Amino acid sequence: MLVTAACTPRVDEPPPPALLDPWLTRALACMPSPEQPGVPPPGGFLTCIFHEGDVTCEEPYLDRHVFYGGAEDGRGCSECGCGELKGASCTIMASVYSDGACAEQVASTLVSSMAPFCGVTPPGIALGSKSAEVVAVDPGGCAPSGGEPLGELLPAEPSTFCCQA
Incomplete structure (x- = not known):
């Protein structure tokens, strides 16, 4: 008579996944100089209004740019x-x-x-x-069996720049 025990999986904890930035967009916000009111920004810069969160832009600042200060990592694996x-x-x-x-x-x-x-x-x-x-x-x-990837990397901590076109 052959008596066998159940086979149990050996689970090695994987290293934490790299926190990649799939959005690859950066913003640099500067305050206008108090000595030069009304002077347009230098080349490559836009005149914008900053908002915390993901908001809708209003006239005359309709050129909307959303940036993220972090990411929420919901990735994992199914049970082995x-x-x-x-x-x-x-x-x-x-x-x-x-x-x-x-x-x-x-x-x-x-x-x-x-x-x-x-x-x-x-x-x-x-x-x-x-x-x-x-x-x-x-x-x-x-x-x-198991070990399939689950979840995704989602943007977090949004900020909105509403800019003049």
Whole structure:
């Protein structure tokens, strides 16, 4: 009779995923100089109004740009598991003795969990003792399951720049 235990998955904690910035857009906000009111911003800059959060822009500042101060990492993996255990086996050396101290051996044979076996003590000899020694063990294996990626990286901490076109 083959007795097998359930196969349990070994789960190695993966390193935390890199916190990539998929938005790749940056903003630099500057205050106008009090000495130069009404002077347009230098080349490459826009005149904008800053708002915390993701807001709608109003006239005359309709050129809307949303930036994020961080990200919410909701990524992970599905639970790992194992399928049915396959290939497990063991082999023992089974011996019988005529005395009670396992000293006078009558018969000895290899018995495997992979093949049916029915052993009989030779006729006319009383069984005094018996022994079994494990010769080989193959724990078998199971097909892995799970570990699929779940979730996503989402933008967080939005700020809105409403700019003049």
